[in-house]
Structure formats: C-alpha cells, structure tokens
Amino acid sequence: MRTVNVPLGPRTYSINISAGLLDQLAPHCRSLEPGQKCAIISDRNVARKYARKCVGHLKEAGFEPVLITVAAGETAKSLKVVQYCYDQLSRHRLERRSFIIALGGGVVGDLAGFVAATYLRGVAFVQVPTTLLAQVDSSVGGKVGVNLKAGKNLVGAFYQPRLVLCDIDTLRTLPAREFRAGLAEVIKYGIIYDAALFERLERDMDRILAKDAAVLESVIARCCEIKAEVVSQDETESGLRAILNFGHTIGHAIEAISGYRKYLHGEAISIGQVAAARLSAMHAGLPKSHVDRIDALFRKGGLPTEIKLARQKLAHLHRAMTLDKKVTEGEVRFVLAERIGKVHWGQSVPVASIDRVLRQNS
Numbered sequence: 188m189r190t191v192n193v194p195l196g197p198r199t200y201s202i203n204i205s206a207g208l209l210d211q212l213a214p215h216c217r218s219l220e221p222g223q224k225c226a227i228i229s230d231r232n233v234a235r236k237y238a239r240k241c242v243g244h245l246k247e248a249g250f251e252p253v254l255i256t257v258a259a260g261e262t263a264k265s266l267k268v269v270q271y272c273y274d275q276l277s278r279h280r281l282e283r284r285s286f287i288i289a290l291g292g293g294v295v296g297d298l299a300g301f302v303a304a305t306y307l308r309g310v311a312f313v314q315v316p317t318t319l320l321a322q323v324d325s326s327v328g329g330k331v332g333v334n335l336k337a338g339k340n341l342v343g344a345f346y347q348p349r350l351v352l353c354d355i356d357t358l359r360t361l362p363a364r365e366f367r368a369g370l371a372e373v374i375k376y377g378i379i380y381d382a383a384l385f386e387r388l389e390r391d392m393d394r395i396l397a398k399d400a401a402v403l404e405s406v407i408a409r410c411c412e413i414k415a416e417v418v419s420q421d422e423t424e425s426g427l428r429a430i431l432n433f434g435h436t437i438g439h440a441i442e443a444i445s446g447y448r449k450y451l452h453g454e455a456i457s458i459g460q461v462a463a464a465r466l467s468a469m470h471a472g473l474p475k476s477h478v479d480r481i482d483a484l485f486r487k488g489g490l491p492t493e494i495k496l497a498r499q500k501l502a503h504l505h506r507a508m509t510l511d512k513k514v515t516e517g518e519v520r521f522v523l524a525e526r527i528g529k530v531h532w533g534q535s536v537p538v539a540s541i542d543r544v545l546r547q548n549s
C-alpha cells in the first residue's frame with residue numbers, strides 16, 4: 188500500500204492506494220474514531236458491484252451502515268438529490284459523530300462530499316473513489332458540489348475528506364472508455380509538473396492499459412502526490428492551483444458546445460491539452476518535439492487529440508470560451524507549457540491563435 192499525505196494543518200488527511208482496500212474499509216474508518224452510524228452514498232452501477240461487500244465489512248466491525256443509492260451519471264449532482272440524501276440521513280437518525288462514505292466516481296464524490304459538508308453543518312467524510320478520474324483528481328483537494336440548470340458546479344464548498352481509500356481492484360470493472368478518460372488527467376500531471384512521470388507513462392502505457400496493479404499503484408500515487416502538493420500550497424484556488432486547468436479552457440468549451448454528450452470530460456481535455464501544447468509552441472517556447480510527444484502519448488492512451496469544427500461550430504467554441512471565467516477583451520488566459528514538466532499560468536493568448544491551432548485539424 189502507498190500512502191500520500193495531504194498536509195492542510197488541522198484538515199490534514201491521507202490517501203491510501205492499493206489493491207484490496209475495500210476489504211480494509213472498516214479498520215480504516217475505525218481509525219477516525221467516529222460514531223457507529225454511517226451512510227454509504229453510491230450510484231446504481233457501483234452499488235451493484237461493491238456496496239454489499241462494504242456494508243458487510245462495516246457491519247461485522249460493529250458499524251451501523253445505511254446505503255443510499257442514487258442514479259448513475261451527472262444528473263445525480265443536483266439539489267434534488269442532495270435533498271433526497273438529507274432525508275435519508277435524518278430518517279436513519281445520523282448524528283454529528285456519524286460519517287459519510289462516498290463510494291463511486293467523481294459524481295458520487297462531489298455529491299456525497301457536499302452532503303457531508305452541509306448535513307448538521309458538517310459530518311466526517313471518507314472518499315472511496317472507484318474511477319481513475321476520481322482516484323487521481325476529484326477525490327483529492329476538497330472541492331465538493333452540485334450543478335444548477337445554469338451550469339456545472341455552481342453550488343459547492345471546499346470540504347476536505349478525513350480519509351481517501353483508492354482500491355485499484357475497482358478499476359477492473361470500469362468501462363474501458365471511462366478508464367481512458369481518466370488517463371487524460373494522469374498525463375496532465377506529467378505535463379504540468381513532472382517530466383519523469385511523463386517519461387514513465389511513455390514507457391509503461393501498455394502496462395497501464397492492461398491494468399498492471401504495481402504500475403497503476405505507483406502512477407496513481409504520484410498523481411495524488413502532485414495534486415496534494417499543488418492543493419496544499421493553494422487550498423482555495425487563488426493562484427498555483429490554476430495549473431491543474433491545463434487544457435481545460437478549450438476542453439470545457441468543447442464539452443459545452445457538444446451539449447456534454449459527445450465527449451467525456453477526459454476526451455475533451457485530451458483535445459484541449461494537445462491544443463494548449465500547440466499554443467505553448469507558439470507563445471511559450473515549447474519545443475516542437477515536446478508537442479509531438481504530448482500528442483503521441485494521448486493517442487497511445489486511446490484518446491482523441493483533434494476535433495474537426497465547421498466555421499459555425501468554431502464560433503460556438505469562441506462563445507463558450509468567452510463565457511469561461513478566464514477571458515478578458517478578446518484574449519484568453521491560458522496555462523502554457525515551457526517544456527514537458529513545467530507550465531506557467533496566466534498568459535494571454537489572442538483568439539486568432541486558438542483558431543489557428545484548432546484549424547490545423549480541419
């Protein structure tokens with residue numbers, strides 16, 4: 188087992204990464220010295236596969252778990268579902284010392300974390316992420332929340348978990364497309380922070396795609412370490428944390444113009460990161476050879492790296508980007524790479540350059 192510490196003063200917690208961790212759920216929870224009552228919040232897909240096991244282990248250890256199951260998919264991140272969870276928690280009389288376990292992907296983590304942050308003004312929260320994206324990204328850093336009709340993640344809080352348990356075995360049942368989407372965030376950590384990780388991914392991509400446990404464990408641990416380092420220097424996103432958005436300005440716009448249907452988040456930011464790499468070559472001195480390596484690694488991971496956009500769609504993309512927070516007067520602020528492993532935040536890029544890198548595909 189690998190352990191990554193997230194040093195946040197009184198909110199410090201650890202992330203444990205290993206195969207077989209679901210079987211250790213109860214002793215890990217016990218170490219938090221909580222009350223007996225707890226709730227597992229999960230979605231239908233994940234609950235079907237893993238909830239019985241978790242409930243069983245918790246009961247054997249003397250806990251009194253309640254299982255709250257929500258629909259799978261982004262629609263569960265809503266205030267209506269939050270209300271449903273509150274009602275279940277109060278019906279089963281969970282109290283201040285009770286705790287909530289999020290068992291699932293980023294959707295369940297964001298939802299359950301928001302419920303934990305607000306029920307009785309906050310109860311202890313344990314993340315058990317079951318997607319690659321959740322293990323390397325959404326379960327670390329304490330952003331929790333739900334969507335409004337007007338947009339994603341518009342209601343939320345910073346609320347740190349007390350513990351994160353990444354059981355690598357759960358990735359075996361994850362659909363291949365979801366697994367690859369998570370890889371887009373893994374590759375991102377190499378680009379923004381760690382050239383050695385990037386090289387390792389170039390070397391070991393086949394073993395990762397084959398879900399080799401030893402490789403996955405160390406790669407996931409390294410990603411968590413990087414996110415923990417960035418977040419602990421900038422817990423509430425006033426500066427450095429922005430580098431985690433590499434490839435996301437264009438990626439989010441691609442998701443938005445395709446109605447959040449055609450591309451998974453990881454696929455959209457794969458295209459976005461390759462575009463950001465090309466912008467970096469134009470405006471930040473990223474060597475062409477690095478752009479090619481970035482493009483090749485996403486492809487090796489089975490991810491899309493280009494998008495064909497008709498003129499009208501390109502206009503939509505601009506509009507979507509200008510709705511993003513990072514835009515002022517025809518210039519969009521980007522995270523750009525100087526080389527693989529080193530990025531900086533805040534460089535303005537003319538909209539015309541964005542057109543140029545995206546038009547290279549059409």
Ligand SMILES: NC(=O)c1ccc[n+]([C@@H]2O[C@H](COP(=O)([O-])OP(=O)(O)OC[C@H]3O[C@@H](n4cnc5c(N)ncnc54)[C@H](O)[C@@H]3O)[C@@H](O)[C@H]2O)c1
Pocket residue numbers: 230231232233236259260261264291292293294295297317318320321324325326327328329330331339340357358359360361362365
């Ligand atoms: N809080 C943050 O910092 C942060 C960061 C990034 C993303 N997010 C959020 O994360 C969400 C996306 O998370 P996601 O990509 O994990 O999606 P998800 O939670 O919807 O999971 C993807 C799909 O995989 C299924 N699934 C999950 N684990 C499984 C397993 N082990 N076996 C079989 N099926 C499994 C789910 O039921 C779902 O259908 C978005 O809402 C996004 O806003 C949050």
Ligand SMILES: [Zn+2]
Pocket residue numbers: 372435452456
């Ligand atoms: Zn992302």
